[in-house]
Amino acid sequence: MISIPIAIFFVPYGLFLLIYLFFLFFNVYHIRIYAVHGFFSHAVATVFLLGTVLILGATWIILAPYDWGTSLDLEGLTAPFTDTNIFKPI
């Protein structure tokens, strides 16, 4: 039986998070350097950062209670299709 821990899904999530943080850094940097000086530009940069903190915080709160050591049975996933011939003659 082939099974993988569901924590493996954190790998693509973590990779995406790295890309996200890269983009976030440059977006905030561009606003700090190239936007027109004023309250609104500071507010935009703050909203970007606060939004990120809120989303990551909410994701953490939602994901924390689960048991990430549980294994996902890959054969079990395909079981519904193995007994069925999807190309049955009419």
Added chain:
Amino acid sequence: MIDLNALPNRKDGEQTIYLLRRHWIVPLKIFGTLLIGFALPIGAYFIIRSQFPELLHHSTMTPILAIFAGFFVLAVWLFVMQEFVDYYLDMWIVTDERIIDISQHGLFKRTSAELHLENIVDVTAQVIGVLPTMLNYGDVLIQTPGEVVRFHFKQIPRPEEVRQMVLKLVDEDRGRHERQYSNVSQTH
């Protein structure tokens, strides 16, 4: 940050007349994308709860769905940030001496150019479409003596008013320069 009262290479007495960005319909569309993007996982949650409630109490599928939702929301926020920065950093600054065109394309492409008003030969305003006509936004094309349109103000509010103001500023600038040249030639 750009200070409108201290633009680079500012001449004495140079006044900023307009700071133009695209019409508010553009950020409104971005905001709409944000709302739809955030509503999708919430909608999916309610659909799953009513149609497939066992998925919300499954030892493996529930955390996988939760992590996918977190990924999706983060992707929506990233898209919205990117689009907003593109909108917010694209601007046209019109002063009584020149026009400065600043464009941001993605993360690593940024262009800025300036054009002195004395080089402008034609200004065209275009409002095309039902929504632009109703909300009074469109394009303004700035032409210099060459073949190619030099500057293109895209989707700006009140394009006709901007066109007339730019033409007025061009006339005033020419008058000012002619007076300066005539003063210089009289002193020699």
